[in-house]
Amino acid sequence: MLGVLPVRCPGRARRAGVDPAQIQDKTNRGNAVGWVIREDQLTVSDPDVLSTLFCVGNGQSTTRGTLSEQRWDAYRGVYLSGLYTRAPWGLVYFMGAPDWLAAWVEADHRIELVGSRRELDLASGVLRRTARSADGAVEIEEERFASWADEDLVAQRYTVTVHRAEQPLRIVLGLDGEVRNHRAKYYQPGQFPLSDETGLKLSRIQRLEAEDGRLSVVLRARASESRAEAHAIVRQVSGPELSKRALAADGRAMMVFEVPPGNSPRTFTFEKLCAVTTETGGFPATTYDAALTKHIAEMQRFWDLADVRIEGEDAAQLAVRFAIWSTRIAAPLDGGRSSIGAKNLTGDWYRGAVFWDMEMFQLPLLAAVAPQRARNHVQYRANRLPAARVLAAQDGYDGARYPWQSYASGTEEPPQLGGFLYQQQHVNLAVAWGIWHYHAMTGDSQFLRQGGMDVLADVCRFFCSRAVPGEDGKYHIRGVCGPDENHPNVTDNAYTNRMVIWLLRITAALMAELDIANPDKARWDDVAANLCVPMLRENVFAVCQGYADLPEPDDALEAQGLGADKRSKQADTLMLFQALGHELPRQMLEACFAEYAPLCHQTSSLSLSTHALLAIRLGLLRDALRFFGMTVGVDLADKMGNTRDGIHAAAQGGIWMAAVWGFGGLTVGDRVNISPMLPPAWKSLSYKFLLRGQTIAVDVSRAQFAVRNDGSRPVELDLAGRATSIAPGQTVTVPHEAPWRPARLGAVIFDLDGVLVSTDMFHYLAWKELADELGIPFDQQINHRLRGVSREGSLRLIYGDRPLPPEDTFKAQCDRKNARYLELVNTMTPADVLPGALKLLKELRAAGIKIGIASASRNCRVVLERTGLMDCVDGVCDGNNITAGKPDPQVFYVAAQRLRVLPWNCVGVEDAAAGIESIHRAGMAALGIGPQARGADVSVPDISHVTVRLLEEVFAGHESLLDPYMERSLAHIKREVQAGYAATMAFGVKK
DSSP states (O other): OOSSOSBOOOSSOOOSSSOHHHHHHHHTOOSSTTTEEEGGGBSOOOHHHHHHHTOEEOSSEEEOOOOTTOSTTSOOOEEETTOEEEOTTSOEEEOOOOBOOOEEEESSSBOOEEEEEEEEETTTTEEEEEEEETTSSEEEEEEEEEOSSSTTEEEEEEEEEESOBSSOEEEEEEEEOOOOBOOTTTOOTTSSTTEETTEEOOEEEEEEEEETTEEEEEEEESSSSOEEEEEEEEEEEESSOOEEEEEEETTEEEEEEEEOOBSSOEEEEEEEEEEEESSOOOOOOSOHHHHHHHHHHHHHHHHHHHOOEEESOHHHHHHHHHHHHHHHTTOOOSTTSOOOOEEEESOSGGGGOBOTHIIIIIHHHHHHHOHHHHHHHHHHHHHTHHHHHHHHHHHTOSSOOOOSSBOSSOSOSSGGGTHHHHHOTHHHHHHHHHHHHHHHHHOOHHHIIIIIHHHHHHHHHHHHHHOEEOTTSOEEOOSBOOTTSSSOSBSOOHHHHHHHHHHHHHHHHHHHHTTOOOTTHHHHHHHHHHBOOOEEETTEEOSSTTGGGSOOOOHHHHTTOTTSSSOBSSOSTTHHHHHSTTTSOHHHHHHHHHHHGGGBOOOSTTHHHHHHHHHHHHTBHHHHHHHHHHHHHHHHTOTTSOGGGOOOHHHHHHHHIIIIIIITOEEESSSEEEOOOOOTTOSEEEEEEEETTEEEEEEEESSEEEEEEOSSSOEEEEETTEEEEEOTTOEEEEEOOOOOBOOOOOEEEEOSBTTTBOOHHHHHHHHHHHHHHHTOOOOHHHHHHTTTOOHHHHHHHHHTTSOOOOHHHHHHHHHHHHHHHHHHHTTOOGGGBOTTHHHHHHHHHHTTOEEEEEOSOTTHHHHHHHHTOGGGOSEEEOGGGOSSOTTSTHHHHHHHHHHTOOGGGEEEEESSHHHHHHHHHTTOEEEEESTTOTTOSEEESSGGGOOHHHHHHHHHHOOOOSOTTHHHHHHHHHHHHHHHHHHHGGGOOOO
16 A cells, blocks of 8 residues: 555564563554564665664663664764754754663674664564674674663663684673764765764763773763763673673773683673763663563553554554654653754754754644653743744844744754744744644643743734735735745745634634733734735635746756745645644645645655645545655655654654544544544554543544543544544444545646657758768667657767767757757648547547646647647646656656646656656656557557547556655755755864
């Protein structure tokens, strides 16, 4: 179902550190399918990606899943929530804590281990690893976890089996204080005084001690008062007792155990219990087994409420549990001192910043199953209200403005980026929405009275001071950027303004409910009634004022800069329906999804889940499954190409939202509604959530769903739209089948030349004349190789291995060929349309299937006009609208966007192998015309053999599983990295 599965789901796997049966019996989880992530069953192999996926954490700390013997050759990281430092050049970064994983075996040199295999048991939170030396003489088994019972505590068990040793060996376990930040996108080696190929050195060792099994490392930031400490107990717990010594050297505090030579197998087990903290700490007073038992008990309590059980698709089951795990291990409980960054606590990308992603994608999960940790986040925002008020005042406005990137202080970081950050005022709305949603789920009015309402009111005041009257009698908000980020400095972003209207009304209602005086109510009512929300047409919001005048999708224009056409980086207007789906009419969702989903590049990881959720709610099965599958693959399949730098936190929260809010049918508004949409491949779906302190259990099957109140008070819910009261202990069963809509062919996109018309002879004659002038052999066979290739690319192929002329000469030759070609094309008439083509186009139009043209030729429109076909098509993308010719997917991808059809709902028709590849890479099924269309899903001799029915059969039976957004995502990440490097150049250079 998921399309491209990110994992090959295992059978029963051994659980790490404990008896599998014990965990299964206590948690009632069944076998390990859907619980264990194993290295050899993932489809990714990049070691840094694997280090991200195999993190262990507990909300206070997270440790990347690097190999314990690695140092600067790996992307290591131990992150403590809220531990930041400002570098000497001004930027704020995560400050790494001491690395507690260090463990290795050595003789006269370190023994290299091979065949490393990791598996992470999500039920117990234990990472287990095995490896061996190349000669098989030494094997290691390692377990590690971050305790959920004592969040300062991390633990490691290290077992070494020595099968033979011709010389003495040393087993070393320790703490490493030589910590580095990975450069991610924020600097290049040598850019700053403290950076080199090993990373960024933001801390120094203040204390390094090793004495009789007790190790300590204290780090101090180089440019701030931030600090981190690690204190470890290291002991041997089994095997022949070894002599040992303590050693503090090379930035590491170590215990070294001496293994004498011998040819008989011997096994030694060690344990390391470590307290990692930002405060002055002591040594752990426990054992590995005792700590593990307490830790597992806490995990069981969590999973008993938080688990989402899916029967029928193991990959989806594992992905959803991984999403829950990833979110929980980054969620602190520290009184709002810190919160969850965009990469959780798993990497250095974004330098640990907290974004609006937290409210819109991660808070819903926490509010449902870990409300104390959700409370921590809203408290984090409330604690930073004074700083937000300062930002608003600096801008000349009332109330409060929360920063786009938030660290410890709540100020704008980095302030040098100025305007773009200031325009991200939708962050204010996310902060307010998060507080509202938290209260809707928990009923925590105490928080509202103790700070939450102050935030809501000040955000309202800010936007009311931003709203200015216009000549049309409406209020307008100018100079903003919506969630999209591609269209900065606009007036009346629809998402922003519609959310402002909602916020003004809901805040006023909450103040009345809590009997809080509201001297601003008249102003709020006025702005809410008269704030402009631009419309594109009936039921379709316009992204902003002037949006309708922007050009249609055009890669050539887009290459010139942001906002050049109508397309978005990520969901913007559609985010309204994720946030306010409970109060916006379905017909608006339907119309806005049809308009904006095809226009989104999905180059941001957070956007896919939004589209999945909305497609589910609309019953668009094919779209829902594709978007959900791609969301699942963001990290587990490294879809964005940068999981190495940390988990995409919003995507993981979005997976839960798609599963529970989408397939599980949970909608939170003035009331909570449950109306499931079970996918056909799933036999059942079960989940729980807390609603105002009462545990609600939902079990969905194909023909019905049941809702049980496991709480102590009655609850009021809407079940499939019907108001229902459920008493404590009562189960209400509702007959219900998911109203999925069958997939429908949305568009057929044709190559032009050789498919609908034939100008092949014109191209041949024009190229032949030029080639003859240049003295280069040219025949029909060479001409066939030029099909679908751009003009410049064609001339390069003609030159072959010969030296190319100077650029101006080369361009003149291309122009000369084109001029001759146009002379020939201008002789064309409707009689030149190939037999059967016009009939097919008329039948497609009668069937309501859109028709597009995707041609690499810049003269495509001339041919369409001369042959009378322009009136027969709904959209055209030609060589003027792209920057790369076939087999690059651009031309078909852009054509689909111009038609407002998602790629997988299209069929492409081509007569050349390069075009077929282009179609597939654009995520479409391909129908081939003629013998040169190698690789097509289905082929026919010519266009006269194509019928609407055949195209529908190709669509139904040959869905392309290639991700149409992957190439753009990777290119976007590459540009973003370079932009990150460029942006930080202003902050310092190596002295």
